[in-house]
Amino acid sequence: MLLQVKNLRCGYGSLEAVRGASLHVCTGEIVGLLGANGAGKTSLLKALVGLLLPWSGEVRIAGRETSGQPAWRCVSNSTVLVPEGKMIFAEMSVRENLLVGGYHNPDRRMQMELVFERFPRLRERQGQVAGTLSGGEQQMLAIGRALMARPMLLLLDEPSMGLAPLMVKEVFAEIFRMKDAGVTVLLVEQNATATLKVADRAYVMETGEIVLEGDAGDLAHHPLVKRAYLGQRDEDDSGQPRQK
């Protein structure tokens, strides 16, 4: 088991964003983490890499307890997070972005070749200032930058957000191909349909808790998934009808 999270609680100030979540990711898997906005998915990822200090619970990566370590240690644990909103270094060139991504990788030039092979578009634009790339290219750059560190575990936070449909497809195809490269992926997404297509298993989060877990194929038809997004109401919900 590559990643194991037990009873993780974390949040900001008095806001408890993750309320005792447990999950695991096995080596070689692609695992989806679904849920509506504000469900606590991003906070969970942040806690995994140390951007957010967990309040309690434990995080084990490859069997080693990592919670409480500063965020820059995650790379040495072979874990890299591709944060939400890309967060590329906008004023630096594509090449520089990648090189910084391989900060701890002594073979960074070789690794860059591999990334370029994977994303030929980045090679074409390697001298360009990253901020001028299109949204999809920026997302590729962000993933490429993460791969520069040769992670075992890749954490992706909403890679499809704000992308054109064609681009979304491409990004997901890329995620699917990660498997071949031997990278384990934990994918946080709002796009449930696409996620469940590429993932092996998935978890559904609601208000900081994991409410559902299962194989991707089963979940694709589970009513809870749609409820989590579109708020289809259960019969027993206490609210009265509001229509006039």
Next chain:
Amino acid sequence: MALLETETLRKSFGGLLAVDGVSFKVEVGQITSLIGPNGAGKTTLFNLVTGLLPPDRGTVRFKDQSVTGWKPHQIARAGMSRTFQNPSLFGRMNVLENVMVGRHCCSDSGFWGCALRLPSQKREEQRIRAASLEELDFVGLAYLASFPASALTFGQRRMVELARALATEPEMLLLDEPASGLNTSEKRELGDLIIRVRKRGVTILLVEHDMSMVMGLSDSVVVLHNGAKIAEGTPVEIQNDEKVVRVYLGGEVENVAAG
């Protein structure tokens, strides 16, 4: 009658078009929801309406007068009050004082009156205190009045912020994701509270991600996507709108069975 009306509002940041020609109406006494995926431009639209951002183009009409380009405090005085996505309580005041800030636009003592504690100011202060306590009681937190705002739980902060917004005696209340960060029971309480606010005759505009809440409360729903309005209608209409479902779940719709 439309209390709030926007016409082809447009706002861009640098090259990014955040709100692209949005026109919508909020009817008096109704709960209108504004939904859409992340980055759809809901909060920007909110900020345009409440004056925190000036629109590039388009107009905002409130109570049949144009409030385009007004400053937030002028708009607040006109009767439009709002809450924020992250409850922005004033951390160094206690809960009651926070709500009393909301009474600012309903009072008028100045520096001199306050410094000298003139009788009129004292009476006004009493009124402010009483009214604020009433609002706190309305949201059910009167017992927390003397607590420092920074010591509250997240859910309590939301409620206090709501009380503060209500203290301005608004005709219209804009709530920016009031349910985010709340747990299930807190959400239910919030929903009840919103109903009670509406009963007081306050028109409500709601931005929310929690769909059960939106669908349960709203009289009408406006859906934004990439800064543009893509649908408008009753909750039932919206839930069955293909475009909306596609925007929300992504990919091919038929793969996800209806609940």
Next chain:
Amino acid sequence: MGTGDLALQYLLSGITKGSIYAVVAIGFNLIYSATGVLNLAQGEFIMLGGMVAVTLAHYVPLPVAVAGAVLVVTLVGCLLEWSLFRRLPNHSVLHLIIVTIGVSIVIQEASLHIWDEKVRSLPYFTGNEVSSIHLLGAAISPQVLWVLGTITVAVVALHGFLKYTLTGRAMRACSANPEAAMLAGINIRNMRTLSFGLSAGLGALAGCVISPITMTHYEMGAPLAIKGFAAAILGGLGNPMGAVAGGLLVGVLEAVSVSRMPAAYNDVAAFVVLLLVLFVRPHGIFGLPSGQAVREH
């Protein structure tokens, strides 16, 4: 002396002063970008550089003394970050400004008691006090060329470091987006320490080369810091090229204002222009209106 020569002479005088302000401003920017701290003690690094070099020059040859001074002050800068600013992560802008003011005062007073109130200076690197080079009718001291040369080299070297080395790139990454930099495995705390060290070392180098011209004494830091602050603000905080432009602008402005009005008010002219610029463009001439430049708290 013709009008053209005069103008050139004023310009050179302005550039001499301006290049010093520019170095201070670059120091401000280095630290500001990496840590968000506006280090008003920047001028003290210049003073310390000069003081240490003068002291060392009694025992070792001049180049060694300069190198030693740069090294010592770099360490002081690192120590400052490590012992103080690292421990204040959640303080507001206002608090941090006040702390740096405190640091500035303490360093100044400590220097008074370590050394004394007397003026000292390094010898001219080449030539002496009276030698001058004629340039299109204007005359300047060779030391001015040393200053301009050293500062140019330092700025170019700094630019190269930031642009072409991994550590430099990592530093830029930290200022562009600290969170993403952390996720790339960069220890941003060390980068912050490094930025203080670099900034201090740069200041110390400047303090050494200007020492023969301006001389070194314990109170010289604060006025330089204020001018450098003005230059950094004019150029837009966090914009290194803006700092150079801002510094030169303040220097030239002072020199030119002397030709038109009583010299007693030359600072006034510089600051009035600064205020006007700020009021019209609240983010400096080259600053960007959005982003970190105006972050509050």
Next chain:
Amino acid sequence: MKPNAISLLFSLLGSSLLMVVPSATAANSGPIKIGALFSITGPASFLGAPEDKTARMFIEKLNASGGINGRKVQLVVKDTGGSPEKAVSFARQLIEEERVCAIIGPSTSGETMQIKGLCEENKTVLVSCAAAEVIVNPVAKYVFKSPQKDSQAVLWIFKTAKAKGITRLALLSSNDGFGAAGKKQLEDLAKEEGMEVVVSEVYDKQATDLTDILTKVKSRPGVQGVVNWSIVPAQSILAKNMRQIGLNVPLFQSHGFGNLRYVQQAGAAAEGIIFPAGRLLVVDELPENHPQKALLAAYKKEYESRYKEDASTFGGHAYDAILIITEALKKAASTEPEKVREALENLKGVVGTAGVFSFSPTDHTGLDMDAFEMLTVKDGKFTIYKP
């Protein structure tokens, strides 16, 4: 509000009890107290620091030799940091609490002027170490000063300039008290002495480069000489900048140039600078029978061996100030303010570092034109100027 303030109030009260140190010693027994206000730190520290050192040295030596009329002398030194309000506060303390019989200092004319009225009111003798003429003109009964008069220095400079055939001058001064006072005298006396002021500029006392101002001077036609009036380090910068931009006219400095350090800083650029000064700087060149020689040599030697730094005329001002007071005290044989003042006013022929002091009710400086010698710099050393 935070009512915890009260707790602090009480602790303040407590500490105020602790800080009460009985200091009201009777005026006629125990050591004689002399107060001193020096700007040991702050912008004028290059005046105050040597003054402080000199004064302490003087008093130590005086007490070692038995004090005044058998009574030891106690020097109460306060560091004003160059702030007028502190000078006022400290002057009051010296007068009311320490009950000093006289005050020496402050170092700057600004501070002196702030406490001039105070000393006058409280009938305490003040011997200032600042040079500005306003301190003693108009004369206040209790206020004296030890440095030479600005006007005399100006006259010396103009006299020397005239002898060199120079009549068109550029005047530069720093924006501190010394510079301002000198500028006033220069401009006032220029007319009387038939000098033409081509340009007059004031520069910042913390200036690091004066090329621009000198360029302005250079651009004015017919400038035959430059007179600079300041005590700050910038006067060395000025000398260098002048030579660098090729402004090759004689440079006259004020008596504020009297510090070998400035010459060292200006290096080769200092060569040929002409300035009036007391004879401390050229003690070796004085003829053996010169009245000041023995005293100057002794002071210089003692100061330099004790503090390992060159003696300057600034320290000399403090030396003279104490000397004058001790002489007056000896003569008055009392610490009664009125008697001390009277004795001081009638002191004649007291040899000090600046010159031979002879006071009168209308002259509270006590030095005549003869207190100055025109000096110049040759091979990095001060030497008497010979036309």
Next chain:
Amino acid sequence: MKRLSTGIWADKGGIRSSVEDEGGTIAGRLRGLVPVIGFAMAVPLLHLVLRVAGTEYCLTQLTMAAYYAIVVTGLGLLMGYAGQVSLGHGAFFALGGYTTAVLTTHDFSKWKAATGWLQEAHIMVARQDLYGNQLVTVTPWAAFFAAMAVAMIAGCLIGYPALRLRGHYLAMATLGFGLIVAKLLVGSNLTGAADGLNGVPEWILMPGLVVSGKVPVRVQNYYLACGLLLVVLVLLRNTVQSRVGRALKSIHDGEKAANSMGINTAAYKLKVFLLSAALAAAAGVFFTHYTAGIGPSEAGALKSLRYVALAAAGGMSNLWGVAIVSLALNYFSLRGWFGTYDNAVFGALLILIISLAPAGPLQPAAAWLRRRGWWRNAQSSHHGTP
């Protein structure tokens, strides 16, 4: 009203509302008066102690420190409540002091045409200076109003545009303003250039009450200065505990939210800036009459920074703390306690207090006392988590 037992309204067990106590009941009102009464009692008590100890002369420095404390308290209001930094407050003190000094020492007798009726209107007065020269000068009262006007005009000139700036930029603008004022004062002969002005006459506020540093009136001046400080403190306390104070605090904590609550944040920022500038200028006027002179160092950056340091040391938003800390530290400084380490002490203090106790040294001290149970007040119930 029905309350739900879970979620937001959960676990309210046993906490009684203490809100009514604060403004309404007599006990609450008394509690608010404790610092006022404490201060009002400490002033004569201190006098008594000093008198018994035979060190009444300490009142001189206490008086001076009290005037400085007024400046710092005003700055505390600006920084602690409205969250606006000013690194140029010394300039307002100096503008007040210098205006009054120029008007009351400058001889206007040359203006024959105007001085006549101005003297009739008691705006000008003929008097003698130290050397017995006859002068016609402006009366201190008229000069006071002129000084306030000058400070207000300067405050508007800098405040109106500057308060649109934030953070570092505002700091720079105010610092620049201070430097400009300082340079103008040093550069002008009217203001005595580097020497400053002296021989400022005493200011007869009313028969029997005079602002002057002379020994016979030392005691009344002590009470006057402390009284003024107390009045300022009470007025400011009233202000911050009112609608206006809440508006200011809300600007500090969240300008956007404040603005959305109907608070005209720009207007409030300008008003509080002017208020604190006015306090500084008024203190400058009194101080100048008290010390009979003023020098350019009063406008210097170091002085302004010292005010900021003192405000920070007192805890900024704790007006009583600010007043007391600045009173104490300035007193020690003016007594020369720190010798040649005066500036170093203030620098070190700044670093220590901001890094260890940003809310002011009184805060941890009070917390400690509270823990030991030695200090109980309405506030103590505020601390703790619901």
